[in-house]
Amino acid sequence: EKRRNIFKKYNEAFKDVKEIKIPIWENDIKSSCHNYVAKVENRDKLIEYLAKNDISSGVHYKPLYLHPVYKHIKAECPITDNVWKKLILLPLYPDMSNEEIEKVINFVKKFYSNK
Secondary structure (H helix, E strand, C coil): CCHHHHHHHHHHHCCCCCEEECCEEEECCCCCCCEEEECCCCCHHHHHHHHCCCCEEEEECCHHHHHHCCCCCCCCCHHHHHHHCEEEEECCCCCCCHHHHHHHHHHHHHHCCCC
């Protein structure tokens, strides 16, 4: 339940930030909310900015053809290439304090308000 609450807090906080496309939340769907993955502009700069402020974030999903085991496959996937370069994984774990959640929210919003 704690993960769902954090997921909802993030969605509420980021819903009006035009550079962030929040994940879809449907009340009639029961998700484990094990990850919070959003589509953002300037992902790599945001990751760097968050890291400088002691917030761990990252890239969880990578196209299969970029993994070493598939390096022999020559693939052209322009839509996949475009989308995955915008996906970010924000901190989401049950032991997060309200202060930690607010810190993530505030720094993400601050990053985009300075653009």
